[in-house]
Amino acid sequence: MEISNFSKNKHLLSRAGFGINLSQIDSLSQTSPSKIWKQLSKENQLKSLSVGSEDALQDYAVIAKLSxxxxxxxxxxxxxxxxxxxxxxxxxxxxxKDQLREKMAFFWNGHFATRVINSRYNAQLLQIVRENALGNFGDLLKAVSKSPSMLQFLNNQQNKKDHPNENFAREVMELFTLGRGNYTEKDVKEAARAFTGWSFSKEGNFIERARIHDFGEKTFLGKTGNFSGDDILDIILAQKSTAIFITIKIYKFFVNDTLDHKIVAKLANNFYNSKYDIKKLMTEIFTSDWFFDEKNIGAKIKSPIELMAGIFRILPVDNIIQKRQLIIYQNLLGQMIFYPPNVSGWPTGKSWIDSSTLLLRMQMPQLFSGIRPLALQPKADDDIQMGMGAQNNGNRKFRKSNFIIDWQEIESVFKDKNIAEILLQKKISGDGKYMKQFSDGSVKMDIINIMSVPEYQLC
Known part of the structure; x- marks a missing residue:
């Protein structure tokens, strides 16, 4: 079956970004995927998203002295x-407009998962992954490894020569680079010794505390020397298994949860030979004919963030940055930015779907449009809610959405178009009963109803 230009572009924009924008709909049929890729991969000036005042939490020594x-x-x-x-x-x-960079930053934010309270440290780590999202993986790895957010989350502040803490060394290998089976417990212990003294100041600057660093000889992955933390990371990067591990994770996130082992092997080999050039790897993926195979289109379940971001790219709202209701939706759907469930990051695929979340996910367009109230209570964990628990305490039913959507503009774009063809990656199966519950024949309700079908959960 021949796949149209429009379908290819939708697929590319949903994987290399967060979906098609309302302003792109009229031009996608006439634009080639190669031109779309050129626009996506164009270098733009990076906008800073920094936050974190001097009043934010500082190091443990300072906190201990506070009332x-x-x-x-x-x-x-x-x-x-x-x-x-x-x-x-x-x-x-x-x-x-820098959709590729933000999508890659979203991926790396989940790959290098941390969960700390300090907003300055969260902002620092986010800026690191956004700056290096399409650069060199080795540079990204070292910058993340030296960030206060990562060092604090994995307890390297407590990693001292007399009492090595292995948390950071273990996760660097197991989750961030080599993957299980490509190192030994002895390697973990030796790497931990090399990372002793890696710390940060209360201002969030990386420092090496020589007084608590183990300067002795270490043997790691078959090599022996007086290794520092940087030496350990260089030895890890020299292993081809690191390129394979990262490539597999990228393939599953951006292409398909089911691996094509021959393609992945080629991608990993090229990634390794390029000395870990991330942009080159992504270019090879997104410009290959196999990326547009029918088996890869509509094959992935959108994460909650991808689902919500995609809806708002089609249904633009004013000043979305002020809409704190989004924090509640993130909580209910199980993907709170900066609050992953553990160091492994968020789950993927079918893990996003269960009996409660599927119904809520399908109701999102109705909720955002204000035609249905949110009648669910967020979890009681105030830490997860980022302090919003008090203002929601006791509410059985939240107010209707206060998102202001310009339906007149949206309807002018969608008028006389096949709405399902624009919004869905897969054809609607069954009788489409979910489309009928709010139907009144208007373009607005057709859009909301099509966004409410199970197939809209796929990208």
């Missing part, structure tokens, strides 16, 4: 700033 009231106030400030940073990042996913 309970002072600690509470600093925690409140951090939560407010984390909400702001969350919404700024989401706003870039929706509105930035």
């Amino acid at each position: 309970p009231e002072e600690k509470k106030e600093k925690t409140k400030i951090n939560r407010q700033e984390n909400i702001s940073l969350n919404l700024k990042f989401f706003n870039e996913m929706v509105n930035s």
